[in-house]
Amino acid sequence: MDFSLSPEQQERNSHLARFAQDFAATCAKDLQSSSGFSRPQWDRLCAMGLAGLPLPETYGGTAAGALETIQSYETIARHIPDLGLLFSLCAHLFACVIPVWRGGTDSQKADWLPAMAQGGKIAANAISEEGSGSDVFAMKTRAEKQGGHYILNGTKRFITNAPVADMLVAYARTDATSSFFGISCFVLPTDHPGVTISAEESKSGLRSSPWGSVHFQDCALPESFRIGPEGAGASLFHESMVWERCCLFSIYLGAMERILALCLEHARTRVQFGRHIGANQAISNRLVDMRLKIETARLLLYKAAWLYDQGKPCEQTVALSKIWIAESAVQIGQDAMQIFGGEAMTATHPVNRFLNDAMPARIFSGSSEMQREIVARAMKLR
Numbered sequence: 001m002d003f004s005l006s007p008e009q010q011e012r013n014s015h016l017a018r019f020a021q022d023f024a025a026t027c028a029k030d031l032q033s034s035s036g037f038s039r040p041q042w043d044r045l046c047a048m049g050l051a052g053l054p055l056p057e058t059y060g061g062t063a064a065g066a067l068e069t070i071q072s073y074e075t076i077a078r079h080i081p082d083l084g085l086l087f088s089l090c091a092h093l094f095a096c097v098i099p100v101w102r103g104g105t106d107s108q109k110a111d112w113l114p115a116m117a118q119g120g121k122i123a124a125n126a127i128s129e130e131g132s133g134s135d136v137f138a139m140k141t142r143a144e145k146q147g148g149h150y151i152l153n154g155t156k157r158f159i160t161n162a163p164v165a166d167m168l169v170a171y172a173r174t175d176a177t178s179s180f181f182g183i184s185c186f187v188l189p190t191d192h193p194g195v196t197i198s199a200e201e202s203k204s205g206l207r208s209s210p211w212g213s214v215h216f217q218d219c220a221l222p223e224s225f226r227i228g229p230e231g232a233g234a235s236l237f238h239e240s241m242v243w244e245r246c247c248l249f250s251i252y253l254g255a256m257e258r259i260l261a262l263c264l265e266h267a268r269t270r271v272q273f274g275r276h277i278g279a280n281q282a283i284s285n286r287l288v289d290m291r292l293k294i295e296t297a298r299l300l301l302y303k304a305a306w307l308y309d310q311g312k313p314c315e316q317t318v319a320l321s322k323i324w325i326a327e328s329a330v331q332i333g334q335d336a337m338q339i340f341g342g343e344a345m346t347a348t349h350p351v352n353r354f355l356n357d358a359m360p361a362r363i364f365s366g367s368s369e370m371q372r373e374i375v376a377r378a379m380k381l382r
Helices: 007-026 028-033 039-046 066-077 083-103 106-118 233-248 250-269 281-309 315-345 350-362 368-378
Strands: 123-126 142-146 149-160 167-173 183-189 195-199 211-222
Touching: 007 028, 007 039, 007 066, 039 083, 066 083, 066 233, 066 250, 066 281, 083 106, 083 123, 083 149, 083 167, 083 183, 083 233, 083 250, 083 350, 123 149, 142 167, 149 167, 149 183, 167 211, 167 233, 183 211, 183 233, 233 250, 233 281, 233 315, 250 281, 250 315, 250 350, 281 315, 315 350, 315 368
Parallel strands: 123 167
Antiparallel strands: 142 149, 149 211, 167 183, 195 211
C-alpha cells in the first residue's frame, strides 16, 4: 500500500492548509461562539472545491479518489474548529452528491451535480425515520406508483441540513414485499409540492450543522426524479455510506491532531508544583496514548480508502476504521478535558466543543454497534 502524495496533491494540500488557517483566523470569533449554520462560511468552503472533490471535472469536481478526498478534509479539519460546518459539508457530498453521481441519468447529473459541486444547492439525505435508524429496511415512507408518477407519504427524522437544504436525496419503499430491493431513491427540490420541513430540537454537539424532519404528504414525483432503477435505493445508499463512513471521519482525524497540539502546548506551559504538568507521567501517558490513537486511526482510514480506490473489498476495514476513529475521538476529548481541567468546562473552550462534537460520531452513519456487526459477519460469526 502506498499512501504517498504526488507533487500536485502535496501542493493542493498545502494550499488547503493555508486557506484553512486564514479561514480560522478571519472567522475566529464566529467559529468560537456561533451555534448556528453560516451560509457565508459554507460558500467560502465550497469555493475551494470541497463540495465536489470526487466528481469528474465535467460536473465541477477534481476526480479525486477516496484517499485524496480524505487527506483534503483531514487537512482542513486540522485548522478549522467548526466540525458542525464540516459535518454538514461531508453529509452533502458523501450522502447526496455520491448517489446522484453513481446512479443518476446523464440528464439528472447535468441538472443537479454542477450546482451541488459548487455548493450553490445544499442537499440533505432523507432516509432516517422514527423507527428505522440502524434498521433502515423498517422504513415506513411509501412511494406508490400511479401512472407516470410516484406518490410519497411518510416522515423522515434527524435529517442533516434539512432546514437549509435546497434539494433532497430521499428514500422510500416501492415494494412492500421486498427488503433490499424494495427501496428506491429520488432526487427533488425542497420546495416541491407535498414537502414540508421542520427543524428538530437543538443539539449538544455539531451545533452548527442543522437538522430537521421532512414530511411527505401526497408528494407526486415524476419517474424522472427516481435515481437508478426501481429498487436500487439500498445499493445506492450502501455505496454512499462506504464513502461517508470512510471519508467523513477524516474530519475527526484532523480535529484530533488539532486537539493534541493544544494539549501538548498546555502541558509544556502549565506549571503546577514547580514544574510543567507534562513532566508528570499521568499527563505524558495520556498524550502518548493520544498520539497512538491518532496514528493507528490514520493507518486504518488510509488503508480503507486505498482499498476502495483499488477496487478491492473494503467494507470490513471501513467499519473498523469508523469504530476506532469514533471511539478514539471521544476518548481523546475526555483525556483533553482532564489535561485542561476546569478551564475546559466553559462551553466555548475548544476541548469542550470537540468532546461534544465527538460524541455523535459513535452513532451517526451506522453506530459503533452496527459496525461491529459488519465486522462479525466478515469474520463469519453471523
